[in-house]
Amino acid sequence: MSDAKQYDVVVIGSGPGGLAAAISAKKTGADRVLIIERDVEPGGILLQCIHNGFGVEVFKQDLPGPAYAQRFIDEAFQVGVEFMLDTMVLEITRERRITAVSRKHGFVELQARAVVLAMGCRERTRAQIRLPGHRPAGVYTAGTAQRWVNVEGYMPGKRFVILGSGDIGMIMARRLTYEGAKVERVLEVMPYLSGLTRNYVQCLLDNDIELQLRHTVRRILGKNRVEAVEAVAVDEQMNYIPGTEEIIPCDTLLLSVGLIPENELSRQAGVAIDPITGGPFVDDSFQTSVPGIFSAGNVVHVYDLVDWVTEAGLTAGKSAARLVRSGLAAGDGPALPLKAGENVRYVVPHTLRPDHLADGDIRVQLRVRQPLERPVWVELRSGDKLLHRKGEPYARPGEMITLPVRPNLMDELKAAGELTVAVVAR
Amino acid sequence: MPTQMEKVICVTCPKGCTLEVTREAETILKVEKAGCNRGTRYAQQELTDPRRMVATSVRIRGGLHPLLPVHTSAPFPKPRIRELLEALRRVEVQAPVELNQVILPDALGTGIDIRASRSMAPVHSAD
Ligand SMILES: Cc1cc2nc3c(=O)[nH]c(=O)nc-3n(C[C@H](O)[C@H](O)[C@H](O)COP(=O)(O)OP(=O)(O)OC[C@H]3O[C@@H](n4cnc5c(N)ncnc54)[C@H](O)[C@@H]3O)c2cc1C
Ligand code: SF4
Numbered sequence: 001m002s003d004a005k006q007y008d009v010v011v012i013g014s015g016p017g018g019l020a021a022a023i024s025a026k027k028t029g030a031d032r033v034l035i036i037e038r039d040v041e042p043g044g045i046l047l048q049c050i051h052n053g054f055g056v057e058v059f060k061q062d063l064p065g066p067a068y069a070q071r072f073i074d075e076a077f078q079v080g081v082e083f084m085l086d087t088m089v090l091e092i093t094r095e096r097r098i099t100a101v102s103r104k105h106g107f108v109e110l111q112a113r114a115v116v117l118a119m120g121c122r123e124r125t126r127a128q129i130r131l132p133g134h135r136p137a138g139v140y141t142a143g144t145a146q147r148w149v150n151v152e153g154y155m156p157g158k159r160f161v162i163l164g165s166g167d168i169g170m171i172m173a174r175r176l177t178y179e180g181a182k183v184e185r186v187l188e189v190m191p192y193l194s195g196l197t198r199n200y201v202q203c204l205l206d207n208d209i210e211l212q213l214r215h216t217v218r219r220i221l222g223k224n225r226v227e228a229v230e231a232v233a234v235d236e237q238m239n240y241i242p243g244t245e246e247i248i249p250c251d252t253l254l255l256s257v258g259l260i261p262e263n264e265l266s267r268q269a270g271v272a273i274d275p276i277t278g279g280p281f282v283d284d285s286f287q288t289s290v291p292g293i294f295s296a297g298n299v300v301h302v303y304d305l306v307d308w309v310t311e312a313g314l315t316a317g318k319s320a321a322r323l324v325r326s327g328l329a330a331g332d333g334p335a336l337p338l339k340a341g342e343n344v345r346y347v348v349p350h351t352l353r354p355d356h357l358a359d360g361d362i363r364v365q366l367r368v369r370q371p372l373e374r375p376v377w378v379e380l381r382s383g384d385k386l387l388h389r390k391g392e393p394y395a396r397p398g399e400m401i402t403l404p405v406r407p408n409l410m411d412e413l414k415a416a417g418e419l420t421v422a423v424v425a426r
Numbered sequence: 427m428p429t430q431m432e433k434v435i436c437v438t439c440p441k442g443c444t445l446e447v448t449r450e451a452e453t454i455l456k457v458e459k460a461g462c463n464r465g466t467r468y469a470q471q472e473l474t475d476p477r478r479m480v481a482t483s484v485r486i487r488g489g490l491h492p493l494l495p496v497h498t499s500a501p502f503p504k505p506r507i508r509e510l511l512e513a514l515r516r517v518e519v520q521a522p523v524e525l526n527q528v529i530l531p532d533a534l535g536t537g538i539d540i541r542a543s544r545s546m547a548p549v550h551s552a553d
Binding site: 040041047050051052053056057062064065066067069070150151152153178196197198200201202206304305393399 | 444497545
């Protein structure tokens with residue numbers, strides 16, 4: 001093994017997931033911990049999310065995105081995490097050899113004893129939703145527009161239509177209104193909101209921006225620049241309903257049609273990817289199918305709240321440090337598969353080791369397939385046997401549900417086989 | 427006097443409970459369906475003096491980026507948000523700036539400060 005620099009833990013990405021992983025790895029005994037980040041400064045996507053609302057759930061504090069990030073950036077420097085900024089990771093191997101390039105360091109090769117993947121996610125683009133029409137200027141993803149408006153100080157247009165009711169789209173609708181633009185409409189193809197209800201209230205209702213559910217863009221008009229979009233209603237089967245077409249004049253169309261975990265590097269390393277989440281299969285310590293490679297944050301599945309990303313990062317970092325200290329998770333009992341049951345689209349982690357409950361709760365997180373606008377039970381079952389359940393006032397696909405599994409279930413789980421999680425009406 | 431029931435969505439936390447508020451003119455009689463007691467306070471506030479946290483940006487000279495994100499130190503009266511944004515468009519600061527540094531004290535005489543949402547170190551540029 002040549003001259004490659006050696007690290008205990010190398011974290012790819014400096015968003016909240018990566019920062020938390022690096023901090024906890026360092027604090028729990030890993031010696032040399034490095035974060036590699038392609039941007040010129042650490043913080044990840046939060047740096048462009050200048051709105052408030054971060055940290056409410058877990059930290060009971062309502063912070064703007066950059067302020068939330070800064071808490072962890074400052075802490076990472078304090079505990080001695082090393083940073084390599086403006087550096088793009090090109091490849092990771094199964095053996096955890098990392099290749100990266102940067103302006104300052106040139107071509108770099110590193111060897112890590114454990115890797116934490118924390119590359120976040122990217123936005124779905126026009127190609128992925130198959131929008132017909134010319135390709136005039138003025139069609140952007142909402143996140144790209146967010147970076148322009150909030151960081152670079154550049155307004156991409158004056159009259160906007162936003163396709164998709166995801167949080168980024170709704171937050172941008174308010175932001176653009178604040179900056180003096182007119183948001184003509186937000187269109188959502190599903191019969192329900194895809195982002196958080198609070199964003200519907202404080203971004204759309206507060207600013208008199210109209211939301212149309214069961215509507216989409218059929219066509220973009222304009223040759224060099226967007227001049228209008230043709231909106232249309234859709235039926236249950238997602239077919240256009242003739243006669244409902246409407247031309248909405250605008251100069252910019254923003255797409256807020258979903259995020260996909262960023263896993264090119266993971267695939268190269270041979271990490272198995274769940275086709276439903278788009279992220280790696282992980283166990284409850286956030287280890288992927290490749291031993292020594294962990295993952296945390298939006299790279300695993302798209303979170304709606306940063307607090308959970310931080311929590312996941314803390315767990316992944318701690319697990320990585322443990323592996324570095326004591327080799328492959330020795331002495332851990334078998335892992336139970338955890339499957340999505342009734343009305344559950346997916347559940348993370350994919351496997352669970354009852355022995356890990358000795359260290360405290362394991363958080364099971366899931367999204368439902370269909371909205372249930374009434375009280376529900378979130379149930380953990382083994383076959384027909386109900387092991388644990390938690391009540392929620394409702395269940396919506398846009399809002400992730402967390403089911404904490406407590407240490408007192410350890411013995412029962414040890415005796416269980418395959419586990420399923422279901423969400424049923426109460 | 428007739429009582430009326432209104433639905434108010436609480437935006438205090440991401441749960442977004444739909445509160446059912448019963449009131450008689452200006453007096454709130456009861457708030458139901460709140461996931462926690464912050465919801466009751468929110469309903470009271472929302473129906474008498476609605477406020478929102480406001481986050482925007484101001485221009486900054488000599489920093490890594492041309493804009494500095496800023497936010498209100500407390501929820502700001504909703505009807506005056508436009509006016510606040512207008513005022514902030516005229517503000518320009520100089521790097522370095524520290525997280526939570528007051529950028530505009532007592533905005534529009536509300537007693538609410540506008541604070542920096544991040545630190546920004548100075549960058550030496552050509553000019
Ligand atoms: C627009 C928007 C609005 C949001 N609003 C809220 C909100 O109001 N409240 C809330 O709680 N949550 C919100 N979230 C969610 C929260 O911000 C995210 O869940 C969180 O930032 C994800 O963190 P992460 O560390 O997984 O990824 P990111 O923050 O995306 O960080 C990933 C990092 O990896 C780097 N990277 C990727 N590939 C490479 C590579 N090959 N080499 C080197 N570096 C690489 C990227 O540059 C980036 O810095 C929002 C998210 C978005 C996108
Ligand atoms: S009532 Fe409580 S739980 Fe419900 S949204 Fe408001 S703060 Fe959150």
